[in-house]
Amino acid sequence: MLTWSLGFLILMVKLGAVLLFLLLAAAYLVWLERKFLARLQVRYGPNRAGKYGLLQPIADMIKMLTKEDTIPEGADRVIFLLAPAVVTVTALLMFAVIPFGGDLSFLGKRIPMVIADLNIGLLFVFALSSLGVYGIALGGWASNSKYSLLGGIRGAAQMISYELSLGLSLVPVVMLAGSFSLVDIVRAQEAYPFILVQPLAFVIFVISAMAESKRIPFDLPEAENELGAGYHTEYSGIRFGLFFLGEYVNMQVLGALVAVLFLGGWSGPFLSGPAWFCIKILVVALVMIWIRGTLPRLRYDQLMALGWKVLIPLALVNIVVTGAVILI
Amino acid sequence: MQLLMFYILGFGAVLSALLLVTSKKPVNAAMSLIATMFCLAGLYVLLDAHLVAVLQILVYAGAVMVLFLFVIMLLNIQEKEGRLAGSTIALQFVSILGVGMVFVIAASLVKVRGALPTGGELFPFGTTKAVGSMLFTEYLLPFEIASMLLLAAIVGAVILAKRRISDAKP
Numbered sequence: 001m002l003t004w005s006l007g008f009l010i011l012m013v014k015l016g017a018v019l020l021f022l023l024l025a026a027a028y029l030v031w032l033e034r035k036f037l038a039r040l041q042v043r044y045g046p047n048r049a050g051k052y053g054l055l056q057p058i059a060d061m062i063k064m065l066t067k068e069d070t071i072p073e074g075a076d077r078v079i080f081l082l083a084p085a086v087v088t089v090t091a092l093l094m095f096a097v098i099p100f101g102g103d104l105s106f107l108g109k110r111i112p113m114v115i116a117d118l119n120i121g122l123l124f125v126f127a128l129s130s131l132g133v134y135g136i137a138l139g140g141w142a143s144n145s146k147y148s149l150l151g152g153i154r155g156a157a158q159m160i161s162y163e164l165s166l167g168l169s170l171v172p173v174v175m176l177a178g179s180f181s182l183v184d185i186v187r188a189q190e191a192y193p194f195i196l197v198q199p200l201a202f203v204i205f206v207i208s209a210m211a212e213s214k215r216i217p218f219d220l221p222e223a224e225n226e227l228g229a230g231y232h233t234e235y236s237g238i239r240f241g242l243f244f245l246g247e248y249v250n251m252q253v254l255g256a257l258v259a260v261l262f263l264g265g266w267s268g269p270f271l272s273g274p275a276w277f278c279i280k281i282l283v284v285a286l287v288m289i290w291i292r293g294t295l296p297r298l299r300y301d302q303l304m305a306l307g308w309k310v311l312i313p314l315a316l317v318n319i320v321v322t323g324a325v326i327l328i
Numbered sequence: 329m330q331l332l333m334f335y336i337l338g339f340g341a342v343l344s345a346l347l348l349v350t351s352k353k354p355v356n357a358a359m360s361l362i363a364t365m366f367c368l369a370g371l372y373v374l375l376d377a378h379l380v381a382v383l384q385i386l387v388y389a390g391a392v393m394v395l396f397l398f399v400i401m402l403l404n405i406q407e408k409e410g411r412l413a414g415s416t417i418a419l420q421f422v423s424i425l426g427v428g429m430v431f432v433i434a435a436s437l438v439k440v441r442g443a444l445p446t447g448g449e450l451f452p453f454g455t456t457k458a459v460g461s462m463l464f465t466e467y468l469l470p471f472e473i474a475s476m477l478l479l480a481a482i483v484g485a486v487i488l489a490k491r492r493i494s495d496a497k498p
Contacts, residue, residue: 076353079359127385130385153401157398
């Protein structure tokens with residue numbers, strides 16, 4: 001009974017810590033993005049609230065929480081209210097299987113630095129990311145607005161297409177590691193990170209992951225100049241905030257996945273595991289912001305052609321080549 | 329605990345399946361079907377078939393149902409005109425329950441319970457390793473045939489879609 005309640009307590013502490021860290025990091029990722037993007041465009045970015053605009057995320061949060069929560073007339077109420085939560089919850093749940101560091105020993109007990117080390121961890125992440133589509137598609141549909149519907153349909157089509165290349169690009173990684181568990185995948189990279197042996201898979205994964213999280217070269221579902229704001233045009237207040245939060249948590253998930261699958265996870269010299277992990281996530285996020293500040297948006301046919309005619313065939317070839325090399 | 333989870337999930341699956349056939353809005357029906365998939369995935373987890381459970385969510389809830397929704401949204405299928413009469417709904421319920429009872433009785437007649445291993449002696453049929461080795465040894469031929477069938481379906485869809493474009497052009 002004592003060990004059971006101790007395990008429960010540890011689980012709750014881990015959940016609380018991860019949730020707090022993720023939400024705080026998401027808020028400051030917004031700040032970082034605005035600041036870095038402004039620098040790339042020779043602007044100052046937010047600099048009014050606090051030093052260097054550091055209090056800007058808090059001001060934004062208060063604004064979103066206090067704004068009126070409007071529901072458009074003719075909207076499907078239940079689905080309209082539910083959709084933003086789907087986006088945020090699926091993004092947050094992915095962190096359940098991502099390991100932040102090696103094992104920790106506390107009071108003679110071994111505590112793994114992961115909430116749940118599932119033996120199908122990678123598939124769990126895929127399942128959740130495929131469910132995230134519902135938030136976008138249903139949110140766009142339920143708003144009863146043409147712009148939202150177009151955004152929702154674009155989002156659904158884009159995410160279904162890029163999910164395939166996302167999954168296929170990781171098959172070689174699973175083949176090399178011999179496991180779906182993210183902890184085992186990190187352990188398999190102790191000698192060298194997988195980016196060195198799987199550069200093609202890395203490139204395909206990063207491109208598809210950016211398309212999956214609807215970041216700028218792939219942000220057709222919310223293309224401002226064509227669709228208003230796409231699927232979240234009709235949302236206001238905290239429900240818009242949930243969509244926004246989901247997007248930035250998704251960015252962290254992608255950073256974490258790139259770190260775990262290709263950059264050796266928490267391993268690194270001198271610093272502790274979680275510190276290295278945070279640094280790797282931050283580097284991936286900065287590169288994604290950099291890409292956002294550099295590349296223009298794709299046309300819709302270019303987007304589909306890139307996904308179906310370039311990335312998926314390349315990923316399939318990569319699987320065959322990796323399989324051949326492993327067999328030899 | 330496991331039994332309680334089983335009843336919760338089983339009840340949820342049956343309830344959402346009933347909602348699926350009785351709801352008048354196509355989108356609500358699709359959502360109910362997604363809920364059914366989730367409950368079934370939960371039942372697979374109770375059977376220690378983690379891979380099957382995740383694939384259930386990944387393939388059915390995540391991919392197939394998104395395509396369903398996609399079609400519903402694109403065709404903009406509206407609520408069916410006119411309300412279903414109360415007697416029709418009652419009839420639906422009765423017929424569903426009747427069919428369900430037939431299955432339960434048939435299952436108990438062939439004594440499914442005796443044939444299945446109980447409790448602790450469940451062999452790990454749904455783990456990644458078990459599914460993989462079974463798929464590529466014992467069931468290799470059906471697996472390959474199924475993949476050929478799917479390929480034929482894809483080729484057929486492409487041909488049908490292409491023909492309509494070339495017809496419209498001149």
